[in-house]
Amino acid sequence: MNPLVEVEGLTIEDHAGRTILHEVSFSVGAGEAVGVVGESGSGKTTTALTLLGWVRHGLRVVSGRVRVADAELTGRPEKEARAARGRLVAYVPQSPASALSPLMRVGDQITEILTGMTAAERAARVAETLDLVELPDDEDFRRKFPHQLSGGQQQRLCLALALANRPKVLVLDEPTTGLDVITQAAVLAHLDRIRRDLKVGVILVSHDLALVAAHTDRVVVMYQGRVVEAGFSRSLLARPSHEYTRGLVAAVVDHRALGGSPARAVISAAPDGPPAIGPVSLLAVKDLHASHRTKGRAIVAAEGISFEIRAGECLAIVGQSGSGKTTIARTVVGLHRADHGAVLLDGSPLPPSATARGRDELRRIQYIFQDPFASLNPRRTVGDSIRRPLRVLRGMPEREARAEVARLLERVRIRKDIAAAYPGELSGGECQRVAIARGLASSPDLLVCDEITSALDVSVQASVLELINELRRDLDLALLFISHDLGAVSVVADTIMVVERGRCREYGPAGEVLRTPQDPYTCRLVEAAPSLSEALVASTRPADGAGVAK
Amino acid sequence: MKAITEHGAGDRPTATVLQPGDEFARELGGGASPARRHFASAVPSASGCVVLAVVLFTQLAPFLAPHPVREVIGAPYAGPGEAGVLGTDYLGRDLLSRLLAGGRSLMLLAAACTIAAGVLGTALGLLLGYIRGVAAAVLNRVVDLFLILPPLVVLLVLTSGSARGTTILIPTIMISAAPYIARIVRTATLGVVRSPFVEAAVLRGESRRAILLREILPNIAGPVLAITGLLLIYSIFVIASAGFLGVGTQPPAADWALMIKENMPGVTLSPWPVAFPALAIIALAVSVNIFSDGLHRRIAGGRAGRDGA
Numbered sequence: 041m042n043p044l045v046e047v048e049g050l051t052i053e054d055h056a057g058r059t060i061l062h063e064v065s066f067s068v069g070a071g072e073a074v075g076v077v078g079e080s081g082s083g084k085t086t087t088a089l090t091l092l093g094w095v096r097h098g099l100r101v102v103s104g105r106v107r108v109a110d111a112e113l114t115g116r117p118e119k120e121a122r123a124a125r126g127r128l129v130a131y132v133p134q135s136p137a138s139a140l141s142p143l144m145r146v147g148d149q150i151t152e153i154l155t156g157m158t159a160a161e162r163a164a165r166v167a168e169t170l171d172l173v174e175l176p177d178d179e180d181f182r183r184k185f186p187h188q189l190s191g192g193q194q195q196r197l198c199l200a201l202a203l204a205n206r207p208k209v210l211v212l213d214e215p216t217t218g219l220d221v222i223t224q225a226a227v228l229a230h231l232d233r234i235r236r237d238l239k240v241g242v243i244l245v246s247h248d249l250a251l252v253a254a255h256t257d258r259v260v261v262m263y264q265g266r267v268v269e270a271g272f273s274r275s276l277l278a279r280p281s282h283e284y285t286r287g288l289v290a291a292v293v294d295h296r297a298l299g300g301s302p303a304r305a306v307i308s309a310a311p312d313g314p315p316a317i318g319p320v321s322l323l324a325v326k327d328l329h330a331s332h333r334t335k336g337r338a339i340v341a342a343e344g345i346s347f348e349i350r351a352g353e354c355l356a357i358v359g360q361s362g363s364g365k366t367t368i369a370r371t372v373v374g375l376h377r378a379d380h381g382a383v384l385l386d387g388s389p390l391p392p393s394a395t396a397r398g399r400d401e402l403r404r405i406q407y408i409f410q411d412p413f414a415s416l417n418p419r420r421t422v423g424d425s426i427r428r429p430l431r432v433l434r435g436m437p438e439r440e441a442r443a444e445v446a447r448l449l450e451r452v453r454i455r456k457d458i459a460a461a462y463p464g465e466l467s468g469g470e471c472q473r474v475a476i477a478r479g480l481a482s483s484p485d486l487l488v489c490d491e492i493t494s495a496l497d498v499s500v501q502a503s504v505l506e507l508i509n510e511l512r513r514d515l516d517l518a519l520l521f522i523s524h525d526l527g528a529v530s531v532v533a534d535t536i537m538v539v540e541r542g543r544c545r546e547y548g549p550a551g552e553v554l555r556t557p558q559d560p561y562t563c564r565l566v567e568a569a570p571s572l573s574e575a576l577v578a579s580t581r582p583a584d585g586a587g588v589a590k
Numbered sequence: 591m592k593a594i595t596e597h598g599a600g601d602r603p604t605a606t607v608l609q610p611g612d613e614f615a616r617e618l619g620g621g622a623s624p625a626r627r628h629f630a631s632a633v634p635s636a637s638g639c640v641v642l643a644v645v646l647f648t649q650l651a652p653f654l655a656p657h658p659v660r661e662v663i664g665a666p667y668a669g670p671g672e673a674g675v676l677g678t679d680y681l682g683r684d685l686l687s688r689l690l691a692g693g694r695s696l697m698l699l700a701a702a703c704t705i706a707a708g709v710l711g712t713a714l715g716l717l718l719g720y721i722r723g724v725a726a727a728v729l730n731r732v733v734d735l736f737l738i739l740p741p742l743v744v745l746l747v748l749t750s751g752s753a754r755g756t757t758i759l760i761p762t763i764m765i766s767a768a769p770y771i772a773r774i775v776r777t778a779t780l781g782v783v784r785s786p787f788v789e790a791a792v793l794r795g796e797s798r799r800a801i802l803l804r805e806i807l808p809n810i811a812g813p814v815l816a817i818t819g820l821l822l823i824y825s826i827f828v829i830a831s832a833g834f835l836g837v838g839t840q841p842p843a844a845d846w847a848l849m850i851k852e853n854m855p856g857v858t859l860s861p862w863p864v865a866f867p868a869l870a871i872i873a874l875a876v877s878v879n880i881f882s883d884g885l886h887r888r889i890a891g892g893r894a895g896r897d898g899a
Contacts, residue, residue, distance in 0.1 A: 375789055394792050402795045415786035419808035425787075429794045482794065 042110060043067040044241040045209055050090060050104035050114075052083075052265075060086055060099055061265045068209065073235055073242040075252035075273060077288070078262035079497040080468075087262065088211050088245045090114065092129050093121030109208050126153060130202035134214040136194035140186040146170075146197060147182030150204050165204065172237075173200045173230055191361075192223035196230065203234065209241040216251070220360035220524060225568040228255050247498050249292050250570035253277045261285045278576045289572070291502035295526035295554050296571040321387070322518050323349045323372070323405075323486055328381035330364070330371050330542075341367035342378075343542040349486065354512065354519040356533035356550070358565070361524065364542040366410075369488050369522045373407045403433040406479040410491040412471035416463040416478075423459030426478045433482040448477040452507060469500035476507065480515070487511075488520045493528050505531050526569040530554055538562045634884020640877035644870070648693030655687035659844045667860040679863045680853050689866055692844040693874075696829055703763040703825040708818050711768035715775025716802045719783055730776075733769045741766035741828050742835075749837045759832055763825050774817050778810040785809075812886050819882020823875045830871055846871055 045068035052061040061083045068074045076084045086096065090106050093113035106113045108128050113121055125131070133139040140149060150166045157165065170177035173196040186194055195215060202210055212231070216224040232255060235242050246252050252259055252273060259273040261282065269282040280286045330342040341364035349355050357365045370376035372383055374394030383390045385404065391397050406429075409415035416425050423445050430441040446456045452473040463471055472492060479487055489508070493501040505528055511517055512532075523529050529536060529550070536553040538546040538561065546559040557563045647654060656674065657663055662682040664673025671677070676685040718730055745762045782788065783806065791805045807814075832838030833847025841848060846867035853863035 373793055375793070394795075397795070399795055402793060407790070407793055409786040409790070411786060415790055417787040417805055417809065419811070420804075428791075428796075432794050432796060478790070 042107070044070045044072075044109055045091060045243070046105075046107045047087070047090070048105050048107075050087070050106060051102040052086060052090070052095065052099050053102050055098045055100075059265055061090075063104070064262075064265075064267050065104075066260045066267065066270060068241040068243060070208070070241055071235060071239040072258065073232075073244055073256040075256035075259040076243060076245045076262060077247060077249060077252055077259060079247065079288075079499060081264075082262040083265040084245050084262050085213055088213055088243055089131075091209065091211050091243060092125050092131055093118075094125075126205045126207060128207055129209045129211060130205065130207040132195075132198050132202045132210065132212040132215050134217055136191070136198045137186070139198055140194060140201075142186055144185070145182065146175075146184050146186070146189075149186075149197065150201060153201060153204055169200045169204050172203060172234060173197070175200065190223075191219050192227060195219060195223075195227050199227070199230065199234075203238075203240075206238070207240065209243065210235075211243045211245070213245045214247070215244070221526075221570070222360065222564060222568045224251075224570070231255065248570060249277060249289060249498070250294070250572040250575055253572055253575035254570065261288070274576050277572065288499060291499040292572045293502060293505065293525075293527035293531045294571050294573050295530040295566065295569060296574050320351060321348045322351045322353075322385070323520070324384040324387070325368075325372065326382045326384065328368065328371060328383070329379045330367050330376060330381075331379055332367070340364070340542045342371065342539075345381075345537075345539070345542070345544055347537055347544075347547065349518050349520060351485065351518055352512070352516045353535065354521055354533050355535045355537060356521040356523060356529040357537050357539060358523060358526065358529055359539040360565075362541075363539045365522045365524075365539050366490055367542075368539070369407070369490050369520060372520060373405055373488055375407075399433060403482040404485045405488065406482060406484040406486070407488045408472075408475050408479045408490065408492050411495055412468050412475050412492075413463060415475050416471060418463050420462075421459065422461050422463065422466070422474050425463075426459070426474065426481050429478060429481040444481070445477075448481055449474075451480065451511075452477045467500075468496050469504065472496060472500075472504055473507065476504075476511075480511070483515075484517070486518045486520065488522070490522045491524070493523070494525060501528065508532055526554065526566065527571075538565065634880055634887075637877035637880035638884070640873060641881050644693060644874050644877070645697060647690055648697050651687075651690035651694050655684075655690050657684040657687045659683065659688050659691045660842055667856050667863065669860055670862060676866055677860065677862050679849065680856050685863055685866060688844040688849060689846075689870060692846045692849055692867060693870060695839060695843070696826065696846055696871075699759060699829055700822055700825040703760050703767075703829070704818060704822045706760050707764045707767040707825070708771060708814075708821055710764055711771025711821075712775050712807075712814055714768060714772040716779055716806060718772060719776040719779025720798070720802060720806070733772050736765065736769040737773070739766055742831060745828070745832055745835075745837060759829055759838065762832075763828055766828075767821055767824055771817055771821065774813060775810065778813045779806055782806050782809045816882060816886040819878055819886075822878050822882070826871060826875055826878075 047067065048065050050061055050064040051059065054060055064083075064087055066074065076087060078084045086099070089096065090101070091108060091113070093106070093116060095101060101114050104114070108124065111124060111128060113124060113129075144152070147166055150169060151162050154162045154165055166182070167177040170181070175181065175193060175196055186197070189197065199215075215231075216227055219227065228251065231242065234240070242256075244252065244256055256273045258271065259276055260267050261269040261276075261280075261284065263284045269276065269280065269285045276285070277289055280289050324347075326346050328342050328345040329340075331338045331340050333339075345368055347355060357368060359365045367376055371378045371392075374390065374392065374397055377392050383392075385401060390401055394402065416422070423442070426445045426448055427441045430436045430444055431438070436444065445459055449456050449459060454470055454473050454477075458466065458470065458474070463474070466474065472495075476492075492508075493504055496504060508519070508521075509532060512519060519532065521529065521532055533550040536546075536548065536550045537544055538553065538557075538559065540561050546553055546557060546562045553562065554566060557566050660683065662678075663684050664678050664682050666678060666680050666682045668674070668678040668682070673682070674684040674686055676689065679685055679688060714733065718726060718733065721729075741762060744766050745758070748758050748762055788801060788805050791801045796804070829838060830847035830850075833845050834851045836851070839845035839848050841852065849867040850864050857864050
């Protein structure tokens with residue numbers, strides 16, 4: 041019998057004749073999960089979409105074939121390919137919020153895609169499908185709109201939509217990128233169970249190796265449109281043979297493997313070596329209360345948060361999305377006004393709003409944003425963007441500033457000639473380095489980093505973290521590092537504060553918090569965070585979530 | 591939370607991003623054959639040439655015109671070729687000479703009105719989009735009040751005294767058009783003002799002026815340019831209307847709108863003295879529109895890549 045999915049020698053070109061995919065081949069059996077990993081631009085999404093008989097506009101299939109359950113999908117007219125979608129293959133997109141129609145109720149979303157059934161059959165199938173993804177199937181829930189669901193429920197609803205017609209194959213494209221770790225673990229545990237119960241083949245596209253190791257049987261590693269390595273997930277990721285895969289695995293920062301992770305060797309670690317942490321408190325936050333007001337309702341973002349950062353110290357604030365960690369950071373820099381509490385720099389209170397702060401106060405605290413593209417003015421050259429703080433905050437003359445820009449670009453390890461480029465011409469990693477260079481331009485004492493790696497590729501993340509550690513060592517910089525990624529935090533942080541719904545749950549030295557968490561919430565967070573080393577060790581255990589979900 | 595994919599921004603079928611520059615080509619040519627695409631991209635350039643030609647010919651009117659504008663060269667309402675190249679008007683004056691000269695004042699006045707109203711409206715819009723609180727709310731409502739004033743009513747009110755002619759047109763257009771521009775610019779500003787790069791500017795203590803002019807204005811250049819084109823057409827329309835109503839340019843000066851008005855009584859004798867200036871106004875308006883649209887797309891999809899606007 042043929043495997044459920046067979047991709048053979050698939051080659052795809054764009055309209056200019058550039059090869060997007062080159063001779064890609066792999067197969068998926070019934071009930072099997074195959075991970076497709078690679079960095080952005082490696083062609084993993086293009087590959088996944090061909091399984092739906094879909095090729096993005098401007099691309100064309102040059103050779104090769106895709107067969108799902110013995111049905112040929114390439115070279116078929118769109119109408120026939122469409123018939124296969126939903127029944128043979130179904131797709132779960134990356135961002136559930138934008139995949140669901142905002143004006144349709146939950147029940148209608150599912151009913152809409154069921155065709156050729158009587159009303160009673162449809163109602164039964166809706167209930168059955170909701171049950172399958174463990175969503176409530178009562179009338180109340182079916183009448184809800186997508187915006188009334190949580191992120192995890194939305195993604196489960198997307199999964200339900202995909203499963204409604206009982207397809208043989210599920211294609212999931214970065215299904216949990218937008219979810220926090222605890223929700224992610226729950227959704228993936230569902231997926232594993234559904235896969236075993238319904239015997240569907242699963243293709244999981246992801247950049248997260250830990251997730252792939254824990255939830256797939258086999259893995260296909262893609263690089264520049266080629267399959268560079270394929271094999272059983274855990275053994276391949278434990279002993280990668282191709283150079284690219286080795287680099288990818290080495291770049292994974294793992295909070296479980298403190299001291300032992302391969303990434304430790306790459307990222308010259310900070311916490312136990314220099315930089316020397318001074319005894320004096322640089323920044324102190326005392327009993328901070330902050331909230332967001334929308335339409336008269338106040339949403340609490342920080343409640344009685346207090347912490348202290350000494351010169352050269354790195355404090356990481358960790359929490360799920362919506363926990364208030366970004367608001368705390370924005371209050372520190374003066375972009376958000378606190379309801380109550382004080383921010384002290386060197387013992388003297390800072391004005392709550394950045395516009396009221398003096399030049400030197402602004403100079404000493406710099407903020408680096410999550411989205412590297414949006415944080416640089418797209419209409420100004422990179423050099424211009426870095427030069428500005430030199431001129432405004434340090435009053436440097438134009439000529440001197442130009443020389444300083446070159447020095448700063450070298451400092452963050454990118455080519456000097458990039459100064460003449462516009463942000464749109466750079467990659468995400470380069471943009472983030474430029475943003476860091478701009479932050480360093482004013483020679484600050486404290487750098488506030490808000491999720492600076494979450495928009496970047498795994499391999500780029502590692503190099504940015506390495507840069508951060510190098511800067512700390514050389515410049516004696518204190519950091520307030522906001523992140524949901526325990527792996528990244530474990531590499532840079534001296535101290536960790538865990539926040540949940542604006543409240544501090546645990547605050548202590550990084551090693552203690554990650555190794556022996558005291559608070560039950562911290563335990564759950566550490567437990568749920570995907571860990572490559574853990575997933576590889578867990579290979580002997582049964583495959584249900586492989587230690588990620590309990 | 592938005593994840594940035596570094597290269598394959600349009601990986602998913604729903605996210606097939608159309609380059610702003612392609613849009614026009616697609617509208618006209620369906621994006622299919624290279625020849626049609628080429629034709630589509632040539633249209634804005636061609637209209638640019640029309641605008642340029644109109645500007646050149648009208649500004650060089652004193653050198654190009656075969657006759658002085660007030661000289662009678664033949665019988666009234668002579669057809670094209672009978673007297674002069676394009677015939678004569680109701681007094682027997684050369685139509686071509688008057689047509690060339692008549693565009694001159696219109697172009698200059700329209701440009702002046704556009705600049706005055708454009709600068710006022712853009713500045714107001716930037717400010718309205720940036721400031722917060724009570725002042726912003728009050729100022730917004732005041733601007734909204736001005737939106738209800740029809741331009742011709744403003745014009746007639748302003749001319750109710752002894753004021754006549756061109757000087758009254760600039761304030762008229764400023765009062766009637768600037769609120770619209772302010773609204774559009776304000777909306778565009780609101781879309782940019784929360785961007786991290788603007789916050790970064792706040793955090794380095796930039797002045798409000800520097801933030802508005804350096805950070806925000808370049809990122810809303812697309813819409814600003816697009817409305818500037820519309821504003822130019824609007825100015826031409828108001829100036830022409832004023833001329834036709836007799837409160838704009840005064841005879842015996844040559845002016846397109848005035849020419850239409852003064853030759854109307856004889857339109858059954860000869861349609862040309864009305865048709866030529868009317869066609870000139872239409873050609874100018876349409877070309878300006880297409881050209882400014884093309885310019886907007888060029889800038890939006892240009893080198894600076896990601897369109898912030």
